[in-house]
Amino acid sequence: MIALARLAAVLCGLMLAAPAFAALPSAPGDVRHTGSSPAHLRVSWQDRGADEAGYRIWRREQGTERWYLAGEVPANATHFDDGGMQHETSYEHKVAAFGASGESAGTVSAATRTPRMQSHLSPTMIRRGDDWYAGAPSAIGLRDGRLLLMYFLKPREQPRLHLNTSLWQMESADGGATWSRPRRLLEGNREVAWGKPALARLPDGSLGLTYSRFGLDAGYKIVARARFFMRSTDEAAIWSAPVQVSDEMSANNDTLIVGDRSRLLQALNSYAPAVQIAASDDLGATWRVLAQVSAKALPTGESALAHLDDGRLVFLSRHEAPFYFLSFSDDNGHAWSRSGTLYLGGGDNPPKLARIPGTDVLVAVVHSWHVGRRSKDRRQLASVISRDGGRTWDNFRLLGHFPDGKDGFLQHSLTFVGNMAYIFYGGGSNNDTNDGTDLRMLRVTKGFFLSTAPWPYDGRGQEQAARQ
Secondary structure: OHHHHHHHHHHHHHHHOOOOOOOOOOOEEEEEEEEEEEEEEEEEEEOOOOOOOOOEEEEEEOOOOOEEEEEEEOOOOEEEEEEEOOOEEEEEEEEEEEEEEOOOOEEEOOOEEOOOOOOOOOEEEEEEEOOOEEEEEEEEEEOOOOEEEEEEEEEEEOOOOOOOOOOEEEEEEOOOOOOOOOOEEEOOOOOOEEEEEEEEEEOOOOEEEEEEEEEEOOOOOOEEEEEEEEEEEOOOOOOOOEEEOOOOOOOOEEEOOEOHOOEEEEEEOOOOOOEEEEEEEOOOOOOOOEEEOOOOOOOOEEEEEOOOOOOEEEEEEEEOOOEEEEEOOOOOOOEEEEEEEEEEOOOOOOOOEEEEEOOOEEEEEEEOOOOOOOOOOOOOEEEEEEEOOOOOOOOEEEEEEEEOOOOOEEEEEEEOOEEEEEEEEOOOOOOOOOOOOOEEEEEEEHHOOOOOOOOOOOOOOOOOOOOO
C-alpha cells in the first residue's frame, strides 16, 4: 500500500509539473463582406478572443478548391480590404486567428459577386501617343499656381530599347487642362538615356530634381545606371549643374522627399537585392549612402518614401512577391526595421507613397491586381490609407481597372497641390511594363482617399448621383 501511495504521489507530481496545454486562439465569428468594388471586397468579422497575435485572410473564387493567402492583420482587427479581383466574379474568404500556440479553425464567408466595371473617374489626356511616348512622370506645384510636370520621351518603334530617350518639362496654369510647349531638359542619344525624374520642394523654397542616367550598349539596352541631382531657385526656369547621387543605381520616378532637419532622401535601386537610402544634408550639394533596406528572403526594388510629423520615415517597396514590403526608420534614415507587409497584390510593380497634406495619414497608390502569385500585370490602380504610420492599411479606393487587360497604368506618380491630388500615368500599357502609349492624368480631391462612400464614386470620393 505504501508503494502504491508513493507511486500515486510521483504520478501526481509529474502531472503537476507537465506544462499546461496551450489552447488555440478563438476562431473569428460572422465572416462576411461589407463593401465592394469591381476590384475588391472588404472582409469583416467578429473578434471573439483576446489572445490572438493576428488574423490571416485567405481568398478563393467560388467553385475552386485552392485557398491562397490574401493578407494578414494584427490582433484585434475586425476587417481587411482585399484588392486585386476581377469584376463580375464570385469570391469566398476564410479568416483564422493565429498566435504562439498555432492557428484557429478558419471561418468561411458566403460568396459575394463583385460588381460590373463601369466608368467612374475620367482621366485627362496630357499627351496622346504618336511615334513617341511619355513616361515616368513627376509633378509639383509652383509658387505662382502653375503645375510643373517632368517626364521622359522615347520612340515607340522599339519600346523595350532606350535610344534617344530624353527628359522634358512643361507647365499648366489651369490644373492640367492645357499645357505649355514642352521644353527638353536633357537630350538622349544612342549611348545615353535619361529618365525617372523626381521633384521636391526644398526647405529653402527652391526646387530639387533627381533623375537617372542610363548607359546603353550597341543594341540600345541599359548596361549602366547612375542618379543625379539638380536645383532651381527660379521655379524651374534654370537648373543648376548636376551633382552625382549614385554612380551605380537608379531610382523610381517621383520619389524624392525631405526628412527631419532638412535632410533630402532618395531610395536607390538597381538589380541588387537591397535598396540604398541616399541622403543630402546640404540641399543636394553632396550625397552619401546612409543605409541599405532589404526584405532578406526576396529582393526589394523600386521604392517610395514618406516622412511623418513625429520624425518617422516609412519605406514602401516593390517586392518579388504578390505583396509590398514595408520598413520604418526612427533616426532619419540611418537604421531600418523589417517591420511589415502591405497585402494588396501587385507587389511586383512600383508603388507611390505620400502624406495627405494637413494630416498624418499616409496614402499609397499601388497596382492592386492580385492573382495569388507574382505578376507585373498593371491593369488595376488603387489607393489605400494608413492612420497609424503604416502599421495597418485599409479604405481601398479603386482608381481604375481594365478587366480585359488591354489597357493599364504605367509608371504612375502622386502629387498633392493644395486640396487637389494629381495622379499621372502612362496609359495603353497592355498589362505589362514598357509599351505605354499616352500620358494621362487623374485629378481628385485629397478627401477622395479618406471618403468611405460606396463605389462608384466621383473625383471627390462621393457616390455618383446616378449609376450607369
